[in-house]
Amino acid sequence: MKEAGYYDESTNGVVVMVEPYSQKELIQQVVYRILDANLDRAREGLRIIEEWCRFGLNNAQLSAECKQLRQEIAIWHTAELRAARNTPGDRGTELTHPQEEQRSSVKSLLQANFCRVQEALRVLEEYGKLYHPNMGPAFKQMRYRVYTLESNLMGYQRHQLLLRSRLYLVTSPSESLLATVEAALKGGLTLVQYRDKTADDTLRLEQATKLRQLCHSYGALFIINDRVDLALAVDADGVHLGQQDMPIAIARQLLGPQRLIGRSTTNSDEMQQAITEGADYIGVGPVYETPTKVGKAAAGLEYVSYAAANSSIPWFVIGGIDANNINDVIDAGAERVAVVRSLMQAEQPTLVTQYLLSQLNRVKPET
Ligand SMILES: Cc1ncc(COP(=O)(O)OP(=O)(O)O)c(N)n1
Numbered sequence: 001m002k003e004a005g006y007y008d009e010s011t012n013g014v015v016v017m018v019e020p021y022s023q024k025e026l027i028q029q030v031v032y033r034i035l036d037a038n039l040d041r042a043r044e045g046l047r048i049i050e051e052w053c054r055f056g057l058n059n060a061q062l063s064a065e066c067k068q069l070r071q072e073i074a075i076w077h078t079a080e081l082r083a084a085r086n087t088p089g090d091r092g093t094e095l096t097h098p099q100e101e102q103r104s105s106v107k108s109l110l111q112a113n114f115c116r117v118q119e120a121l122r123v124l125e126e127y128g129k130l131y132h133p134n135m136g137p138a139f140k141q142m143r144y145r146v147y148t149l150e151s152n153l154m155g156y157q158r159h160q161l162l163l164r165s166r167l168y169l170v171t172s173p174s175e176s177l178l179a180t181v182e183a184a185l186k187g188g189l190t191l192v193q194y195r196d197k198t199a200d201d202t203l204r205l206e207q208a209t210k211l212r213q214l215c216h217s218y219g220a221l222f223i224i225n226d227r228v229d230l231a232l233a234v235d236a237d238g239v240h241l242g243q244q245d246m247p248i249a250i251a252r253q254l255l256g257p258q259r260l261i262g263r264s265t266t267n268s269d270e271m272q273q274a275i276t277e278g279a280d281y282i283g284v285g286p287v288y289e290t291p292t293k294v295g296k297a298a299a300g301l302e303y304v305s306y307a308a309a310n311s312s313i314p315w316f317v318i319g320g321i322d323a324n325n326i327n328d329v330i331d332a333g334a335e336r337v338a339v340v341r342s343l344m345q346a347e348q349p350t351l352v353t354q355y356l357l358s359q360l361n362r363v364k365p366e367t
């Protein structure tokens, strides 16, 4: 015979009951406590995610899936499991990780809570097998649903932010790469592409990792030029592919449905093909000839007007655009602009970002 203490809720205080327990009963109590704690943990984590889906994203479908999962979990939270609770005696409640106290962004908050929910569901799946024959399979299925929820939520957020983005900074090699990008982010930039055609992969990995962290800390999207492998390696939001780069279908297979794929286009055929192949956005240009892309002929303002009338997905005009001519491309129908030199060579990237955005924000978006 063993002794075990527990918290008696009926007296509303800490009462250590000393009762005779068999070894089997003692183990059962421990299993019940594990189930009770993890049922709470999974539901709390889902509630935190649900609040963002509801109030942050205003997305009824994602909110409903969180709610449905919470309700399915609640069904398993029986009175006998609740009765096994032993909060004052649980040393684990005092343990917090320093990272739990600090979150750098909503994204990291959501990721931490998805992690928490998935861990709790895994515990419920394993220990649940000792409680009821249906509990293990039920929680396994819920765990997979939470993976799908996470992927859908992250993909939805990316697409929403892409739709809201009017200005796109494509970087060029620079001594002050991070400082320039940060200055532009401070001005309200929400979309950045890392483009370095000559650096070796060690430097690309290092710079792309730092830029991804920087962009995400400002809530901005981070895209990699040309390289799907690099995009995956640094957990970027997507990749930008030219006509000579990897086909969209293969990139999609590698990146999955939730990351963004952009495609460069210089004419109507390339535009239609990019849309048919499932690009999330297109580059339209070069509108003007530019030293950043030597030898590439200008597509001109006519192609901008064509895109305005025909593109069913977000499109960014690119090539030679600056504060002096931005209103010409806007007049031709552009609502979104991508630039390299205008920001990378600006003395005050924050001010230039604010100016370009102020011009673009005068037009109402179609998509
Ligand atoms: C937004 C955007 N549009 C077009 C391009 C050009 O891509 P690509 O034709 O592959 O040329 P490189 O940039 O790889 O030299 C782009 N990068 N971004």
Ligand SMILES: Cc1ncsc1CCOP(=O)(O)O
Binding pocket: 170, 285, 286, 287, 290, 291, 292, 293, 318, 319, 320, 321, 338, 339, 340, 341, 342
């Ligand atoms: C990468 C690219 N693709 C078409 S034009 C261009 C470069 C645009 O650079 P800038 O904004 O300095 O003219």
Ligand SMILES: [Mg+2]
Binding pocket: 225, 226, 240, 241, 242, 243, 245
């Ligand atoms: Mg390319």
